[in-house]
Amino acid sequence: MKFSRLIFANLLRKKIRLLLTIGSFAAALFLFAFLAVVRDAFNRGADIASADRLFVMNRTSIINPEPLSYADKILRIPGVKMVTHDNWFGGVYQDEKNFFPQFVIDPANQRQVFPELIVPDAEWQNFVKDRQGAIVGARTAERFGWKIGDRIPLKATIYGSGNWEFNVDGIYHGKRPQDDETQFWMQWDYFQEHVPAALKGQVGWYVVRVDTPDDAVRVSKSIDAEFANSPFETKTETESAFAASWVKQFGNIRFLIVSIGTVVFFTLLLVTGNTMAISVRERTGELAVFKAIGFSDRKVLFFVLAESLVIALAGGFVGLLLAVLAIPILANALNGMLPQLVLSPSVFVLGFLTALAVGLASGLLPGLGAMRLQIVHALRRV
Amino acid sequence: MVRVDGSGGASSLIRVRGLDKAYQRGGGEIHVLQSLNLDVDKGDFVAFMGPSGSGKTTLLNLLGGLDVPTRGTITVAGDEITHMSGNKLTEWRARHVGFVFQMYNLIPVLTAFQNVELPLLLTKLSKAQRRKHVETALGVVGLADRMNHYPRQLSGGQEQRVAIARAIVADPTFLLCDEPTGDLDRQSADEIMALIEELVKEYGKTVLMVTHDPLVARRAGTTLHLDKGLLVESAEPQQVAAGGRHEI
Numbered sequence: 001m002k003f004s005r006l007i008f009a010n011l012l013r014k015k016i017r018l019l020l021t022i023g024s025f026a027a028a029l030f031l032f033a034f035l036a037v038v039r040d041a042f043n044r045g046a047d048i049a050s051a052d053r054l055f056v057m058n059r060t061s062i063i064n065p066e067p068l069s070y071a072d073k074i075l076r077i078p079g080v081k082m083v084t085h086d087n088w089f090g091g092v093y094q095d096e097k098n099f100f101p102q103f104v105i106d107p108a109n110q111r112q113v114f115p116e117l118i119v120p121d122a123e124w125q126n127f128v129k130d131r132q133g134a135i136v137g138a139r140t141a142e143r144f145g146w147k148i149g150d151r152i153p154l155k156a157t158i159y160g161s162g163n164w165e166f167n168v169d170g171i172y173h174g175k176r177p178q179d180d181e182t183q184f185w186m187q188w189d190y191f192q193e194h195v196p197a198a199l200k201g202q203v204g205w206y207v208v209r210v211d212t213p214d215d216a217v218r219v220s221k222s223i224d225a226e227f228a229n230s231p232f233e234t235k236t237e238t239e240s241a242f243a244a245s246w247v248k249q250f251g252n253i254r255f256l257i258v259s260i261g262t263v264v265f266f267t268l269l270l271v272t273g274n275t276m277a278i279s280v281r282e283r284t285g286e287l288a289v290f291k292a293i294g295f296s297d298r299k300v301l302f303f304v305l306a307e308s309l310v311i312a313l314a315g316g317f318v319g320l321l322l323a324v325l326a327i328p329i330l331a332n333a334l335n336g337m338l339p340q341l342v343l344s345p346s347v348f349v350l351g352f353l354t355a356l357a358v359g360l361a362s363g364l365l366p367g368l369g370a371m372r373l374q375i376v377h378a379l380r381r382v
Numbered sequence: 383m384v385r386v387d388g389s390g391g392a393s394s395l396i397r398v399r400g401l402d403k404a405y406q407r408g409g410g411e412i413h414v415l416q417s418l419n420l421d422v423d424k425g426d427f428v429a430f431m432g433p434s435g436s437g438k439t440t441l442l443n444l445l446g447g448l449d450v451p452t453r454g455t456i457t458v459a460g461d462e463i464t465h466m467s468g469n470k471l472t473e474w475r476a477r478h479v480g481f482v483f484q485m486y487n488l489i490p491v492l493t494a495f496q497n498v499e500l501p502l503l504l505t506k507l508s509k510a511q512r513r514k515h516v517e518t519a520l521g522v523v524g525l526a527d528r529m530n531h532y533p534r535q536l537s538g539g540q541e542q543r544v545a546i547a548r549a550i551v552a553d554p555t556f557l558l559c560d561e562p563t564g565d566l567d568r569q570s571a572d573e574i575m576a577l578i579e580e581l582v583k584e585y586g587k588t589v590l591m592v593t594h595d596p597l598v599a600r601r602a603g604t605t606l607h608l609d610k611g612l613l614v615e616s617a618e619p620q621q622v623a624a625g626g627r628h629e630i
Contacts, residue, residue, distance in 0.1 A: 002503050009491040289487045292448060293501050293548070294476020296469060375448045379483070 003299075007306045010283070018311070021275045025315020025358075026322060028268045029351055032261060033323035034330070036347045039257045041340060042247045044178055049239035051213035052081075053113065056206040056223055057242075059233035065202035066232050073226060074206060079219040081211050084109035085203035089186065091154030091164065093144070100140045102154065102184040104191040104204075113207050116175045117183075123148065123170025131190045134166035137181035138173050139340065143332075154184075159195045178342060208236075265354065272315075272362035276308050280366040287370050288378030301371040308363025309356070316355025320348060383423050384604040386613045390421025395588055396445065396556065397421055401454035403440050403611075414440045416611040418454070422556075427582045427589045429602035436608040438592040439560055445590060446479045446558045447471045459555050476504050480549030484561035486541040488533040494520065494544045495529040501552040519551040520544075522585075523577060539570030546577060556588035557581070563598050575601045 011018055056074065058064035065087075074083045087104035107128050111119065119127070119135055127133040136146055146152065146168050153163040166186060174181050192200055210219045220236040227234045237245070247253055280287070287300055323343055331341040383390075390397060398420040404413045414437040422428055430438045443449040445456060447463050455464045458478060466474060488497045498519050502512045520526050523543040533541050542562060549557050559578065563571035575598055581587040582603070591602060599605045607614045 002509075005496065006492070006500075006503075009489075009496070013491045285487060286489055289481075289483070289489070290500075291472070292446070292475065292481050294472055294504050296472045376443050379448075379487075 003303070003306075007303060007310065010279075010303070011307050011310055014279075017275065017279075021272060021311055022315045022318060024271045025268060025312060025355070026318035028264050028271075029316050029319025029355060030322040030326070032264050032268075032354060033320055033343065033347055033351050034327065035257045035261050035264070036350055037323070037327055037341050037343055039254065040342065040344060040347065042250070042253045043244075044180075044340070044342075049243055050116070050209075051238070051240075052210050052216065053239040054208040054210060054216060054220055054223070054236050055239055055242035056208060056234050056236045057204075059224075059235040062205065062246075064232075065199070065204060066206065066234065068201045068203055070206065070227065070232070070234075071203075074208060074223055077219060077222045077226060079210050079212075079215045079222070081209045082109050082112050083206055083208045084113045085188075085206045087191065087204040088158070089154070089156075089184075089191075090158045091156055093152065093154055098144070100137075100143075100182050100184055101180075102186065104188055105185045106188050110185070113209050116179055117172045118175060119170045119172045127169035127185075127187075130167055130169050131187055131193075132165055132167050133169040133187055133190075135170045135172055135185040136168055137183045138171055139181040140184060141168070141171050156194075159191075159199065164190075164194060178340075178344075180340065182340065207239075265358065268358050269362050272308060272311060272358060273365065275311070276304060276363050276366040277369075279307070280304060280370050284373065284378045287373055288375045291373065291375050292379070297371040300373070301367040304367035304370050305360060305363040308367070309359040312355045312359025312362070313352075316351060319355075320351050323347075323351075383421070384426050384428050384606070384615070385421040386419055386606060386615050388419035388421075390423075393423070394421040395424045395426075395459060396590075397455075397457040398445070399455050399457075401441075401444065401456065402452045403437070403444060403449070404452045413611050415444075415451075415608075418611070418613050420606075420613060422588065422590065424588055425582065425586045427579070427601075427603040428591065429599040429605045430590070430592045430608055431594070431596070431599050431605055432608035437611050438608050441608065441613075442558050442560055442590065442592050446481060447475050476501065476552070478555040480552070480554040480557040482542070482545050482549050482557060482559040482562045484564040486533070486538070486545045486565075488541055488544055488548075490533050493530050493532055494525060494536065494547075497533070497544055498529075498547045498551050500548060505552065515551055516547075519547040522550065522581075523547045537570070538566050539573055542566065542570070542574050543577065546574070546581075550581065550585075550587070556590060559589060559591040561592055561594065563593070563595060571595070571598060 056066070056070075058066055068085070071083050071085060074080055084106045086106075089102035089104055091102050092098070093100070111117075111124065123135070127135050134152060141147070148168050148170065150168045152166045152168060154166065155161070155163050172181070208219070208223070210216055216238055220238070223236045224234050290300060291297070327341050327343050334341070388399060398418060401415055401418040401420075402413065403415040404411045418441070430441060432438050440449065444451050447466070451464055455462055457463070461474060461478075463471060463474060489500070492500075495516055498516045499512055502515055507515065517526065517529070520529050523546050525540060525543050525547065528536060528540060533544070536544065546562075562578065563574050566574060578589055578591070579601055582589055589602075593599050604615070
């Protein structure tokens with residue numbers, strides 16, 4: 001502690017440079033945190049996937065349907081506890097930018113297969129009785145200011161044209177903060193009445209709950225074997241694999257984010273390292289005096305590293321604070337075009353560790369230079 | 383008593399024997415100091431004079447443990463420093479040597495008080511004890527009322543006084559002054575020399591000083607000339623009166 005005054009006095013000797021360096025660090029760390037949040041958002045489907053849920057889709061592609069008749073056959077396979085089915089609706093609410101995912105669901109088993117998405121019983125009963133009923137995720141309801149009883153028109157884009165009308169009968173919430181609360185559920189029966197005849201009785205995909213997660217691989221193989229060589233062969237995978245393959249459709253998000261993150265990290269390293277190198281070079285004579293009067297090489301290294309760490313941690317703190325303030329605003333501005341952006345504790349820890357690593361790494365080379373300084377030569381340069 | 387013929391006894395505070403310092407330059411060896419002997423007793427005030435490149439500062443650096451000799455030994459208060467490891471030498475410097483540089487070399491972002499406190503940060507003294515020592519040192523150099531001033535707020539002479547306070551605050555065995563008045567006007571130089579004389583006379587400090595200025599050298603007890611790496615005692619040494627010494 002007795003050296004803290006010395007460290008801060010040195011840091012504050014060039015206030016503008018200090019502010020600019022901390023500012024660069026904060027901006028870079030904000031970008032770093034934002035990228036981490038986006039990566040988490042894309043990975044969330046896989047992260048929160050239930051281990052006992054399987055997704056069964058057409059072997060050719062998810063856009064190819066499966067017959068409704070498969071439901072009973074799947075249910076008969078040993079190890080299958082229950083089965084439900086979904087279709088992607090893909091409607092537009094007022095404007096294309098108002099995107100949110102809309103699913104045609106099977107009310108009979110939806111709540112049992114997705115128990116983490118909670119709908120109050122009374123609201124659910126109203127929905128079951130209402131062919132034009134809809135259950136809306138809390139975030140989407142909040143986004144558009146919808147409440148129970150509202151009538152919502154969605155313009156069909158895949159299944160013909162024209163508006164489909166829905167009544168908001170209920171609002172669901174996720175049990176966990178990271179659960180997706182943006183979905184819009186509609187009735188299978190209502191959907192069947194309106195789709196073109198060629199598409200009737202066809203589902204987008206099945207969601208299966210198995211008795212035990214340990215049995216998931218065997219059940220997956222059994223389902224695919226059951227429909228092998230049929231006109232609608234299946235591809236069954238765990239929910240996490242399904243979520244991961246869904247993300248892949250956007251391109252190699254992980255590579256993109258890691259690449260940008262790496263560039264940000266190294267830019268940060270160069271900016272802070274350059275600042276520390278200049279700062280040490282400017283103080284060559286002073287460092288020589290420190291060493292002459294008895295400060296050890298290690299103490300000199302400690303001073304440089306401590307200064308570098310203070311810059312990094314201050315920049316990191318400001319950057320993460322910016323992220324806390326800006327990410328909810330950005331999430332709203334993105335209008336649901338990306339999965340829900342959540343600044344999780346793990347992003348904070350990652351940001352803090354990144355700041356720490358950059359602080360240490362950027363101070364290390366200048367610090368070692370200062371440590372190895374020859375007093376006699378350095379004093380001559382004053 | 384200062385001797386350059388190697389006749390000093392084991393009681394000398396500083397004992398130098400057969401000191402050589404050579405540098406490799408352009409494939410050849412340049413001998414800056416050659417077979418140098420020196421004995422300095424406690425309380426001596428020695429000035430080293432000589433032309434540029436004669437090895438004055440090199441000798442001071444070797445005596446202060448800032449550089450290592452090519453050959454020979456340096457013993458200070460019984461400690462042979464020439465074979466100490468880097469870390470040991472650093473610790474030794476902190477305990478035994480007070481440095482005063484021509485350009486003062488104060489830390490510009492620290493106040494006079496904080497500059498003087500620096501060597502004490504390496505000790506186990508409490509904050510209150512450090513404050514007491516710093517106030518005493520600044521009192522000795524006559525700057526008790528300037529302790530919260532930054533170097534830029536002080537004159538050159540005052541800056542050098544702060545540097546002297548920093549050199550004496552940890553009560554080192556001896557002071558090494560490299561051209562302490564080289565950057566000062568005559569009046570300030572006189573004041574600094576009066577202060578160094580006071581440290582020798584009143585507080586019994588041992589001072590070794592390099593200077594180009596004969597007027598400054600004349601105030602030392604002994605003046606030694608360095609020429610071509612050899613040390614020669616001046617024909618007319620000036621004695622600093624001893625007596626009435628105090629401990630800082």
